[in-house]
Amino acid sequence: MKTRADAEVAQQASIKSLIKVMQILECFSQRDADLTPADIAARTGLPRATTHRLVSSLRDIGLLEQNGKRDTYKLGMKLFQLGSLVLQNLDLDSHARPYATRLQLITGENTHLCIFDGAQMAFVERQAMNSSGNTMITRIEAAPVHCTSVGKAFLAWQSAGLIHKIISDSLPERTPHTITDGDLLLAELRLIYERGCAYDLQENELGVHCVGAPIRGANGQVFAALSVSGPAERLPLPRLEGLAGLVMETAHKISLELGWLPGRTVAAATAFTRHDSRPDHAG
Structure with missing residues (x-):
């Protein structure tokens, strides 16, 4: 027995x-x-x-x-x-769409909702305004992690192991502004973790600026990200900084919609978690 x-x-x-x-x-x-x-x-x-x-x-x-x-x-x-079932069961699209739509209407710029697929940021949804002033919803395949605001907003809240895996898999240069040095990317991710949002200043595509914020699941783990993007001439850094609070607030609301309870759910430690106190960023 x-x-x-x-x-x-x-x-x-x-x-x-x-x-x-x-x-x-x-x-x-x-x-x-x-x-x-x-x-x-x-x-x-x-x-x-x-x-x-x-x-x-x-x-x-x-x-x-x-x-x-x-x-x-x-x-x-x-x-x-199995991964496809996970995405369907998360129901991220339906929970987040009203918030992404509102963000797009308020800013007048493109909004992107992305999830990490194990190597890149897979676009769940992209909302943009067409020439007649109506919102269009389109799907895009994927985007790099190391040089997009959604990618960096996701990566800054991940474990040291995953971050170093992304770095070791190579950091291809997409534009002359892309961070391709691992140490520089780590320093950038630390700043992102501290301020709660990420910027893409023509790092992935010339002439395009973005600001992104992390989205948490019910367990508190960051698994997705939301961003606003547009032409660099229309979204200079000062305007991006002005939009950052709205993007973080929207990502925060989506996280709550997905079941995250700040202070009651604990995510896995990240590469930048402080041992004395863990910052509780919106989003």
């Missing part, structure tokens, strides 16, 4: 196995889409026999796919299916 101690030992073993599975899945990135079991063992520090066993199990349940007869693996479509 199993004792309580036996059950606790079994639970701890299961948790350790799940941690190993996550370590394996997190080895993959856009730059390293195909890896051998030896590559995975080297990156995780797991024994090769353990790695081969877990990789085979993940392949059998569809979380990894083997590349033909080659001994390399990539993330499986099962993860895409």
Whole structure:
């Protein structure tokens, strides 16, 4: 008959196995889409026999796919299916749309609602004014994390591990204003964390300025971001700074709509969390 101690030992073993599975899945990135079991063992520090066993199990349940007869693996479509369900269940689009629409009408500029897809910021929604003065809603595929206001607004509230993973995956130069140095990006993210919003001053696209703020889920974790963007000549830095409060306030309201309760929900520690006191930014 199993004792309580036996059950606790079994639970701890299961948790350790799940941690190993996550370590394996997190080895993959856009730059390293195909890896051998030896590559995975080297990156995780797991024994090769353990790695081969877990990789085979993940392949059998569809979380990894083997590349033909080659001994390399990539993330499986099962993860895409699960991720799509997560997005649908979040219902971010319907909760946030009224706020994004109001923000667009007040500012007269484009608004973007984005979520992190594991590598880039995926646009859930973009609202813009057409020539006749009516709001248009369009979908866009993705945008870089390191040089957009939505990307930096998301990244500043993430763990040191994720930030360094983004940096190590490379910081491509989109314009002459793009931050491509890891140390400079870290310094920028710290400033963003302290003030509660991020600016994109022609970093992703020449002639375009943006201001973005983070959106939290019910657990307090930042998982999405909202921004206002427009021509640099119409949105110089002083005007962006003037709009920052409105963008942060709107992101804050969306977070509350999604179930975030400031002071009652605790997010995971971020790269810039202070040990003495954690700033509670709007949004």
